Amino acid sequence: MDKLSLAGIALALVAVIGGSILKGAGVEALLSPAAFTIVILGTLAAIFLHTPMSVFMHGMKMAKMVLMPPRHDTQALIERIVGWSGVARKQGLLALEGEVEAESDPFIKKGLQMLVDGAEPDAIRSILEVEVQTREHLDLQGAKVFEGMGIYAPTLGIIGAVMGLMAVLKNLADPSKLGHGIAAAFVATIYGIGSANLFFLPMAAKLKAVVADQTRVREMLIEGLISISQGENPRNIESKLRGYFH
Known part of the structure; x- marks a missing residue:
C-alpha cells in the first residue's frame, strides 16, 4: 500500500x-445530483469517445497501482543476475536451465530461456526491447485515460455552472431562489476542477511514474542478460547494473 x-x-x-x-x-x-450528472457522467462520455475500449479497460485495471504500485526489489534482482553470471561462467549457459523452470516472471523467464538457447546478444536485446517498448506504450496509454479525464472535467464543470446560471436567470422574478440557485450552479465547477486537480491528473502522473520505474527495471534486466551472454565478469556486471539506480 x-x-x-x-x-x-x-x-x-x-x-x-x-x-x-x-x-x-x-x-x-x-x-448536487445535477452537478454529478453533468460533470462526472459528462467526463465519462468524453473519455469514451476519446479512448478505444481496450485502452480504457486497461487504464481502469491500472488504477489500483496508484495505491498498490508493484514493488521491485532491485537489490535482490541485481544479486540474482550476478548469481546467474557466476553460474554461467563456471558451468556454462545451459546450467541456467533450472532457473528458467523456477522463474515465475514471464519477462525474466523469456530472457533466461534465450540465454540458455544460445541466442546472440543483439537478438536478445532486440526481442526484449520490443516487448519493453510495447508494454510501456500500452501502460502509458492507460495512464493517459486519467489524464484525459483531468482535461475534460474542468470544462464540464464550467458547462454545469453555465447551465445552473441559466436556471437562475429563469427565476429572477423570485429573489428568494437566487442565492440558492447561484450557489448550486458553482458546485459543478467545484466538481470539475476538484476532480481534475485532486484526483484525475495526480493519478495520471503517479501511473506514469510507475510505468517509468517498471521500464527502468526491465532495461536493467536486459543489460544484465546481455552482459551474461557476452561473458562479462560478475563484478563488472554488478557495477554496471547499480548505475541504473543511483
Whole structure:
C-alpha cells in the first residue's frame, strides 16, 4: 500500500469538505445530483469517445497501482543476475536451465530461456526491447485515460455552472431562489476542477511514474542478460547494473 497516495486522497477530501464547512457552506452545499450528472457522467462520455475500449479497460485495471504500485526489489534482482553470471561462467549457459523452470516472471523467464538457447546478444536485446517498448506504450496509454479525464472535467464543470446560471436567470422574478440557485450552479465547477486537480491528473502522473520505474527495471534486466551472454565478469556486471539506480 502506497501510504503517500492514501494520505493524498484523504487530504484532498479533507481540503474540499473541511474547506466547505469552514467557509460556512456546509457539507450539504457540495451534494448536487445535477452537478454529478453533468460533470462526472459528462467526463465519462468524453473519455469514451476519446479512448478505444481496450485502452480504457486497461487504464481502469491500472488504477489500483496508484495505491498498490508493484514493488521491485532491485537489490535482490541485481544479486540474482550476478548469481546467474557466476553460474554461467563456471558451468556454462545451459546450467541456467533450472532457473528458467523456477522463474515465475514471464519477462525474466523469456530472457533466461534465450540465454540458455544460445541466442546472440543483439537478438536478445532486440526481442526484449520490443516487448519493453510495447508494454510501456500500452501502460502509458492507460495512464493517459486519467489524464484525459483531468482535461475534460474542468470544462464540464464550467458547462454545469453555465447551465445552473441559466436556471437562475429563469427565476429572477423570485429573489428568494437566487442565492440558492447561484450557489448550486458553482458546485459543478467545484466538481470539475476538484476532480481534475485532486484526483484525475495526480493519478495520471503517479501511473506514469510507475510505468517509468517498471521500464527502468526491465532495461536493467536486459543489460544484465546481455552482459551474461557476452561473458562479462560478475563484478563488472554488478557495477554496471547499480548505475541504473543511483
